[in-house]
Amino acid sequence: MAQALIELLQTKFADAVQETHAMRGDETVVVDPTRWLEIARCLRDDDQAQMSVLVDLTAVDFPDRDPRFEVVAHFHSLGLGHRLRLKAKVGKPDGSGAQIASLTSLWASANWLERECYDMLGVQFSGHPDLRRILLYPEFEGHPLRKDYPAHRTQPLVPYREAENIEKLPPFGPDEGMPFGRRWRDWVPEEDDADELLGGSKGQH
Amino acid sequence: MEPLERTLDDIEAAEPQRETMLVNIGPSHPCTHGTVRIVVEIDGESIQRADVQVGFLHRGFEKMAERGTWAQVFPYVDRCNYVSPLLNNFGYALACEKLLGIQVPERCVYYRMVLSELARMVDHLTCTGAMVMELAAFTPFLWMMKGRDMVYDIFEEETGARVTHSFGRIGGVAKPPSRGFKENVAAVVVKLLEIVDEVKRLLYGTRVFLDRVENVGVMAAEDAISLGWTGPTLRACGVPYDVRRAHPYLAYDQVEFDVPVGQAGDCYDRFAVRLEEVIQSARIIEQCLERLPDEGPVCVDDPRVVLPPKDKVYTTIEATIQHFKLIMEGLKMPAGEVYSYTEAGNGELGFYIVSDGSGTPYRVRIRPPCFLITGGLEHLITGAMVPDIVPCFGSLNMIGGECDR
Amino acid sequence: MGKLKERFLPVIGQAEEEGVFTTRAEDLIAWGQKYSLFAYPFVTACCAMEYMSIASPRYDVARFGAEAPRFSPRQSDLIWIVGTVSQRQAPILKRIYTQIAEPKWVLSFGTCACSGGFYDNYATVPGIDKIIPVDIYIPGCPPRPEAICDGLLLLQDKIQTRDRTPGVVKPRLDPASNPKMGITRLPRGSKGA
Numbered sequence: 049m050a051q052a053l054i055e056l057l058q059t060k061f062a063d064a065v066q067e068t069h070a071m072r073g074d075e076t077v078v079v080d081p082t083r084w085l086e087i088a089r090c091l092r093d094d095d096q097a098q099m100s101v102l103v104d105l106t107a108v109d110f111p112d113r114d115p116r117f118e119v120v121a122h123f124h125s126l127g128l129g130h131r132l133r134l135k136a137k138v139g140k141p142d143g144s145g146a147q148i149a150s151l152t153s154l155w156a157s158a159n160w161l162e163r164e165c166y167d168m169l170g171v172q173f174s175g176h177p178d179l180r181r182i183l184l185y186p187e188f189e190g191h192p193l194r195k196d197y198p199a200h201r202t203q204p205l206v207p208y209r210e211a212e213n214i215e216k217l218p219p220f221g222p223d224e225g226m227p228f229g230r231r232w233r234d235w236v237p238e239e240d241d242a243d244e245l246l247g248g249s250k251g252q253h
Numbered sequence: 254m255e256p257l258e259r260t261l262d263d264i265e266a267a268e269p270q271r272e273t274m275l276v277n278i279g280p281s282h283p284c285t286h287g288t289v290r291i292v293v294e295i296d297g298e299s300i301q302r303a304d305v306q307v308g309f310l311h312r313g314f315e316k317m318a319e320r321g322t323w324a325q326v327f328p329y330v331d332r333c334n335y336v337s338p339l340l341n342n343f344g345y346a347l348a349c350e351k352l353l354g355i356q357v358p359e360r361c362v363y364y365r366m367v368l369s370e371l372a373r374m375v376d377h378l379t380c381t382g383a384m385v386m387e388l389a390a391f392t393p394f395l396w397m398m399k400g401r402d403m404v405y406d407i408f409e410e411e412t413g414a415r416v417t418h419s420f421g422r423i424g425g426v427a428k429p430p431s432r433g434f435k436e437n438v439a440a441v442v443v444k445l446l447e448i449v450d451e452v453k454r455l456l457y458g459t460r461v462f463l464d465r466v467e468n469v470g471v472m473a474a475e476d477a478i479s480l481g482w483t484g485p486t487l488r489a490c491g492v493p494y495d496v497r498r499a500h501p502y503l504a505y506d507q508v509e510f511d512v513p514v515g516q517a518g519d520c521y522d523r524f525a526v527r528l529e530e531v532i533q534s535a536r537i538i539e540q541c542l543e544r545l546p547d548e549g550p551v552c553v554d555d556p557r558v559v560l561p562p563k564d565k566v567y568t569t570i571e572a573t574i575q576h577f578k579l580i581m582e583g584l585k586m587p588a589g590e591v592y593s594y595t596e597a598g599n600g601e602l603g604f605y606i607v608s609d610g611s612g613t614p615y616r617v618r619i620r621p622p623c624f625l626i627t628g629g630l631e632h633l634i635t636g637a638m639v640p641d642i643v644p645c646f647g648s649l650n651m652i653g654g655e656c657d658r
Numbered sequence: 659m660g661k662l663k664e665r666f667l668p669v670i671g672q673a674e675e676e677g678v679f680t681t682r683a684e685d686l687i688a689w690g691q692k693y694s695l696f697a698y699p700f701v702t703a704c705c706a707m708e709y710m711s712i713a714s715p716r717y718d719v720a721r722f723g724a725e726a727p728r729f730s731p732r733q734s735d736l737i738w739i740v741g742t743v744s745q746r747q748a749p750i751l752k753r754i755y756t757q758i759a760e761p762k763w764v765l766s767f768g769t770c771a772c773s774g775g776f777y778d779n780y781a782t783v784p785g786i787d788k789i790i791p792v793d794i795y796i797p798g799c800p801p802r803p804e805a806i807c808d809g810l811l812l813l814q815d816k817i818q819t820r821d822r823t824p825g826v827v828k829p830r831l832d833p834a835s836n837p838k839m840g841i842t843r844l845p846r847g848s849k850g851a
Contacts, residue, residue: 122620156476
């Protein structure tokens, strides 16, 4: 039933649709980001689509790709029962230039969802009435869910107190407990770290 | 005495200066369940504008999920909606199973359903209990906590922990039901229904309670749909959308239950819908207990997904390698993305997971129902009075862990 | 009148070293303080579930005198920090702590408040003792209500002896040293292979 949606979009916006797939039954359409608002409006208003709910709006960071971010929106129709995932690729490899139209004029749920996307990943939504950080504090610099923001970099608002017997940092490094095959972009072990980890004498136990 | 410069008539004729006042209902406040700041601009007692600020419990769940393996996400997911952690566990497990393309065995399906419905009952009891406690009805809160402790005893027996269980596994659950599970659950459900009945008899006839919740915080159905509300808050507005009915998962299409729907969309309806859902959950549990097989596997029989039994790990080499690869590298999920959704205590809990083919998640996104519900709080309280914030907020069931992740 | 150096004691103008009467008076005051703790529950996260359980009929905290939660720092003397404190919440915690009048005690409830828990990331304060001094640490994720009772009793002992060194609640019976748990012995042989 959502296959009909893909066909609808392909007929109406043939030049904007870049690719489609339906992995595990989730119909997905990747579109041109400049036509985002138009396509979303069609999905809401068209009789065959009737997408009454914007279920989720988020983005995924692919630092190896250009464009870097993939903005992902999930739609659901309460009347007809079908769902669709709409994606658009934005952003330059260094993280800037991630701009896309805001859907707040169509669904009220887009307000907070877009604020969160901006907060975590730095995607700018043009036309949003109040684009500011929602989960983090205004003094925070950077966008933590990007792959190049190290997870353990804190930006404390209250400086830690100077007192004895207080452990300032956990006794293990940031790589503790990590599985083998994982890709870790933001922490490269330096030579002295390996030295310390191996007991200080370059590998001799 | 010198004569006054202005006469009494002049003073009375002048318009009184009205200024609005900014009041911060701060993040550490009993009625905001700990972590929401509501900055209201009030004129007397009525609210002109409100700014709801969440994020005081942001713990970086999505970032932490990218640092471990697929199975290491379960403890984080538990602590999202911490009043009903099993619903989150099984929601995430279902998402991973959807991406893998596997189905769990029948015994696991019914076991998961019973535990989910127990968790849902706990969620609704806690929410309604906290809401009425903030309206000064302390006694029903204590009754509900008494009932909740009974359910926690069952959880402790089954999963080992009272609150944050980490019981779900990709491909099943951590261990099969213990002996006496069916009798224990049946006994507790009877007691919980008695408690719900007592609460209804106490509160539904009390003017003091009804005046504070009827016609307070009314939300129209179109606004609720546009705001992305789901779950009991949407059903209270009159929209009969329940994921268990509309898009059944596990075996919800084979059990009979009703979906309570409200009419006015006010705080009273949200409260009443939750209490009725407790009764419906009891019905589902009864049917599932009848169908739960007494023997059979609770995990899928796939060595790439499920840990082998411990005695084999210590004696055979294949099991050791399998265990090693699953723990150290994580189970390998096929590359791709999937969005899977279940009915949690607050509504449609969705998991959008992106995999790059390795044992580490590339992106785990939770679609939190109460984040969007709290987004509608501004709409509810603008124009209302300051004391109305208490029942409005309480009826929304904002859980900080899920809202801020 | 002179400045008030020490607490007002019924025996005024006596010798400066502690006499029997003064210690008894301090014991009496400490007895009063420990059995009437007005708690400020600074509740944030999942540990709130166990806080609700301990305030409930089954695991009753009223039997220790600490039942009354006071939601104003001016009216409380014990602050329970229940749950994770994020970096954004830290200034608020610090402000509330400074607003509580002396004498005050701090009870850190849950692993996230004691040490940050398993959220060692950009968003969480790794333990509230980085911000405020803590008297009792109750680890657990979340701690069982019995552990919370232990923590409260430990705090009451510390109040009675006027001991300000921090204390940690440990399990009553350490599982690793309990032979009945069978942890040190694995079942030999496989059952099915």
